[in-house]
Amino acid sequence: MTDHLSVLAIIIPLLAAPLCVLVARGGGAWLVALVATWSSFFAAVALHAQVMDSGTVSYLLGGWAAPWGIEYRVDLLGSYVLLIVTAIAALVMCFARLSVEREIPEENHAQFYAALLLALAGLAGIITTGDAFNVFVFLEISSLASYALISMGKDRRALSAAFQYLVMGTIGATFILIGIGFLYMMTGTLNMQDLATRLPELTDTRTVRAGFAFLVVGIGLKLALFPLHLWLPNAYAYAPSVVSALLAATATKVAVYAMLRFMFTIFGVEFAFDAMPLGLILITLGMVAILTASLVAVFQENIKRLLAYSSVAQIGYIALGIGLASATGVTAAVLHLFNHALMKGALFLALGAVVYRIGVVSLHDFKGLGRHMPWTMAAIVIGGLSLIGVPPTAGFVSKWYLVLGVLEQNLWPLAVLILIGSFLALIYVWKIIEAAYLSTRDKKAAAVAEAPFSLLLPVWVLVGANLYFGIHTDLTVGVAERIANLLLGAGG
Template identity: 50%
Template structure:
């Protein structure tokens, strides 16, 4: 009975646990509840993905109302893969969280933090599992509103300002998405994604269809932080509490990329988007410009969080590049880079949280010489940085190699050359931090620093170490990504 209801339990359990955290109020009990829920959600995601691989897509009708009249939850190769790594990151970050939360968030707000964290996790999971287009918007807003609240908990006065900027940009993006959904409903009379895909081709060539697709694309580009619609992201990542940045940097933009893939390949159709419309060229151009502009900006930042924030904007460009190729190889590369970037960037932000706990700052100048007194933490940065650059035997190399191969096979070899050059830019901003840690005399604070608690260091190494694991063992990363891509393109996995 429980196994049959896993799709809805995946959403209901954290959704109910969030207000329970507020009612309980005791921060220790609330933490244990949140951690138990996050681990349970991860276990459910593993079970769902295993069932999809074994038996094919899962369809769950809420209240036994058959679609298109009822709301349907769908777990297929793509949604199962994203559910898997989002829930995994959600659980691991909570294992890591307590010391960072104690240091950066007032004790009176701890129970509110865990409640809001679970709401954000619920929204992200809901976006992935729902088969209803309006529910995508609802869950997107749940995750966004909770993200604004989490970011505003930062200890500096700039945190609420960063949350406000994110709120303004996020509201613009959400409005565009809602208008696009409304126009599609006007044309089709349904909100079920599979049903829309059947009915939409009749009206896709109309002005209404084009405008609807344009609104959805622009709205999701804001949510994905695609250059030049990225202005909300650097501030949000920089001034949020470290544990919040670890979670949203690893998950939020990836789920938005998932939504874009789902709409283009599951509703609109790649034939219309990439053949009849010049979306492929537009995405490829935005991706290349974004990769170079954001990477150059990262080189000149003085705050390590801000360096990684601009790096994230560049990495979204790689995902879009894979999508723009729109064949199995390109789509597989884009999907696996979502996963690889999630673990690499999540791990690097966890390292930043460790340094921030001991040094009291994420400013690069305050990290001078810290590699001598915090060698394990500094080594974790080095491993994660190699993954971000794309050095062989790291997960970053796997997705970049797949993407490079797909680009060259598609005949766009100049784009392949630009990809290789962009990796050199990543080397520059990662090396700046390595040089500061290892080749400078320690500051007074860094000279007295010690390693962070094991309850932070172990989860950090769990995530950073997975960068090496999935750089060699790709069955559960590149393999599942290819499985998802084949399913999206209508093939038989």
């Protein structure tokens, strides 16, 4: 069984998706989805341990040797991101039962869980495949499932948000496919390791450079890198709570993985950051994203939309770290990939608990909730502190490394801008705290009780992880440093 771990993380949710539709009655679909997501998570845990012990794991599909056959190849970066994605999916599925009952019509439950599993299978496939074309295939699986999931939101605007995401996502996927096509035209291979071997002698050709440009733009769209982020705010704001949490914590992180995989492993640091101006582009767009998206978030009244713009800003921090192309910068980016998944997962699930009780997440309706939903509001406060980067939360650790990274390269104005971004985050988090704790609830409003335990448990697991990894940094920082060294070619 251990020989098949890299493919099990995909196969389990992929096979369970149609099973959800077959056992639709009496909560059977949720139970199948729950077992599938946790099984996928346990496979990811075992795979990560295997990679930590013995290095990169290669799985030849059908026994056909690479590069002629399709290879599933999982290194430390892949096992790390797969662990995050499957862990978030497993916790989200625990939260889903009551949340979905409240937000999704009963006749659509089975299809909803099936689409959720397909989205997970697609994301896991992007991470584990060693074939460039398969990245596109799994990207389409996860994207198509995501469009369907977003459209199931109660608000009619969910349909337009899903359509906007579909249009932008299709453009991004097309750019990625064209980029991969250009690389195949020049090398005659789709295997990532083979591409990495053959490309260095072809990097002076206009075809390879055009392929690089297409891949940067395509992945940037999927990543929601400013100014290619226009699909994200509406998608997060109007999707069902479970979907917002899953996409915010996993989808953009997998896009970051794809960026790291193509730019560092396939094209190489010298070509991507020296021959091509990727570093300057990512640093510039990252800083603009941090400032503008944070500023827009300050003026949002819908809390889900506020956190959506916050996600655009946090993606800016990750892009900045990658753009530095240094050991400390890439370490900060990989760390923030992990930490942002924890904080946004906790925050969006906590908002899901609020939706379960009062049905809305506007700032006005948050008034006085600190007294009525103390555990939920406390989770939002701690998640918000992590978003700002206050010690001892996980968000502080990655921002600390990011500041170290820019100071190493004597880019102190960027350090100032990072602090300004954190100050803007303080302002929009304070708006939520002020409404919840310092305002009184309308006397005419209906009484509100705390969210059920089954909703609070996954929220507080993620909140606890935010605090734990903010204090005990050896595990995350150690792995992130090893990944950065491997990506930069400095050994592991």
